[in-house]
Amino acid sequence: MQEASIKDRIVSLQILRFFAAVAVVVAHASCVARAKPGSLCSLYFPTEIGVAGVDVFFVLSGFIITFTGPLAIRRPSGGQFFWRRWSRVAPIYYLLSIPWVAQAAMTGRLNWPQTVGTFLFWPAAGPSLVTPYLVVGWTLSYEMIFYSTVSALLVGRRLRRNLAILALLLAALIALRQLTAWDPVRVVTSPYFLEFAAGAALAWLWPRLKTATMVLGIGLIVLGVLIFTLEAAYGAAHPAFALNGIDRTRVLSRVAMFGPPAAIIVAGACICDRAIRGGLARALAWMGDASYSTYLSHGLVVPILAYLWFATLGVSSPWLTTPVLIAASLVVGAATYVFIERPILKDLRRVRFGAAPLAAASLPGGSP
Numbered sequence: 001m002q003e004a005s006i007k008d009r010i011v012s013l014q015i016l017r018f019f020a021a022v023a024v025v026v027a028h029a030s031c032v033a034r035a036k037p038g039s040l041c042s043l044y045f046p047t048e049i050g051v052a053g054v055d056v057f058f059v060l061s062g063f064i065i066t067f068t069g070p071l072a073i074r075r076p077s078g079g080q081f082f083w084r085r086w087s088r089v090a091p092i093y094y095l096l097s098i099p100w101v102a103q104a105a106m107t108g109r110l111n112w113p114q115t116v117g118t119f120l121f122w123p124a125a126g127p128s129l130v131t132p133y134l135v136v137g138w139t140l141s142y143e144m145i146f147y148s149t150v151s152a153l154l155v156g157r158r159l160r161r162n163l164a165i166l167a168l169l170l171a172a173l174i175a176l177r178q179l180t181a182w183d184p185v186r187v188v189t190s191p192y193f194l195e196f197a198a199g200a201a202l203a204w205l206w207p208r209l210k211t212a213t214m215v216l217g218i219g220l221i222v223l224g225v226l227i228f229t230l231e232a233a234y235g236a237a238h239p240a241f242a243l244n245g246i247d248r249t250r251v252l253s254r255v256a257m258f259g260p261p262a263a264i265i266v267a268g269a270c271i272c273d274r275a276i277r278g279g280l281a282r283a284l285a286w287m288g289d290a291s292y293s294t295y296l297s298h299g300l301v302v303p304i305l306a307y308l309w310f311a312t313l314g315v316s317s318p319w320l321t322t323p324v325l326i327a328a329s330l331v332v333g334a335a336t337y338v339f340i341e342r343p344i345l346k347d348l349r350r351v352r353f354g355a356a357p358l359a360a361a362s363l364p365g366g367s368p
Contacts (some may be wrong), residue, residue, distance in 0.1 A: 011272035011281055013060060014288035015264065017278055020060070021291035022330070023053035024136075025298045029325035032306045033318035047322075049232035054257040055195055059266045062199020069150045071203055075157055078333045081135060082151040086144075087348040089292070092341045093137055094119070100133035117141070126182040130245050136299035140244045142192050147330075191252040193228045198263040205227060209270040213285070217271025224265035231257060294333025301329045 019146070034045065069081050097118055113126025114133060121144035123129045131138045153162045169191075176182075177189045202209065236257050271334040284350030286296075302325050309321055 009285075010270065010273050011285050012268070012269040012276050013063070014122040014285040015281065016056065016288070017060060017291040018284050020053035020056040020112070021294045022297060023056075024086065025302070025326055025329045026050045026322075028054070028136075028298065029329065030316035030318065030322045032302050033321035033325060044230040049228055049236060052228060052231075052236075052258040052262065055255070055262040056265065057139065058142070058192060058195035059199040059202070059259070059262045061146065062196035062201075063203045063266060063270075064198040064199070065146065065150055065196075066203035067152055067206070070159055070243060075154060075159075076156040077157065078153075080149040081154050082253050083351070084145060085151075088141065088345065089140060090121075090334075091344050091348065093134070093296055095340065095344075096300065096336075097132065097134040097137065099239040099300060104133055106317045111239040120194070121145075123246050124187050127150075127184050131246050134296065134299050136295060139185070141246065142190060142196075145188060146193065146196050159191075165317065167247045194255055197264065199266065202267055204265065204268065204269075207242045209267060210274065212271045214272060220264050220268030221272065222268075224261040224268065227261035227264070228258075231261075233303075239250075271293055287330075290334045290337035290341075293336040294330060297332050297336045298329035301325070301332045345354060 013071075023214060026049045030045060030047040030050075063087070068084075069076065099120065101110070104114070111126075113128075116125035117123040117130045118132035118134070118137070121141045122132065123138070132140075149166065153159060153166060173185060173189050177185050268306045281332050305325055305328050306321065309324065
């Protein structure tokens with residue numbers, strides 16, 4: 001199997017993480033700003049195409065996880081790899097889930113399936129699929145399944161054998177999905193994993209991407225953005241595609257709509273990385289570092305600030321409310337990263353499994 005290494009992180013992908021997080025924040029902020037307090041928001045407005053930022057994150061995750069796992073020159077063990085991924089995404093997520101868990105407890109809505117979905121990243125513990133208490137954390141269910149799969153692939157560092165076993169298991173699960181609507185099978189065979197697979201394929205192609213012409217890279221980014229723009233104009237963020245990422249969503253339709261332009265943009269960003277330098281790039285890359293905190297914390301900031309904004313100030317204009325919600329989400333996300341996420345990561349990195357380091361440890365995390 002091909003091996004690869006990266007001396008420095010891919011700055012363009014880190015910047016892309018920032019823009020993907022902003023896209024999701026814009027979608028949710030504009031949606032809440034146009035809704036009446038306490039009601040569901042409509043997804044017929046063009047800005048709601050920002051929910052496709054999640055699909056970009058899934059492609060990015062496929063790229064980064066593949067590069068820091070199977071394609072790393074000094075491959076980690078399965079345990080090492082899973083610990084690094086779990087410690088990267090779970091602690092800050094648990095911490096930011098506390099207010100929503102507390103609210104559920106105080107309002108009598110605390111329940112076993114949602115608690116399992118929140119803390120074990122498994123949405124199929126009950127009679128129907130559920131989102132975690134911190135709703136935006138639904139993406140982590142798929143991230144954790146992907147991390148677990150890659151960790152299994154790394155067990156014993158025997159990739160060919162493990163890949164064959166996993167391929168047979170996947171084929172059996174896909175066949176089982178045709179015979180049953182059992183929720184656990186639906187989850188582990190979700191079409192979302194096609195987006196992770198697209199990212200993994202791009203990681204495999206990295207040696208060619210990093211030497212491709214800049215014209216191709218810029219063209220791919222423009223093409224991907226154009227596709228998203230056309231989808232926004234034609235209402236691709238309709239609730240049937242995007243309202244609830246785990247259930248009540250035609251996931252295959254969503255992946256077919258959002259997956260290809262997401263992969264095209266990630267490919268273009270890979271090609272353009274060598275041309276991205278300077279202070280602005282460093283600043284945007286830093287915001288990319290904070291993108292996971294921004295993604296998680298905006299699930300608190302947007303609804304709470306919107307309620308205070310509407311109830312206290314009586315402001316009803318979405319054109320004024322939306323920028324305020326976006327700006328507040330970015331500020332809180334950056335503060336959360338500096339004062340909470342980064343110190344937690346610093347402490348957890350002292351815990352190690354064995355001595356084998358990741359070859360591309362400086363790459364950004366794949367999660368939002």
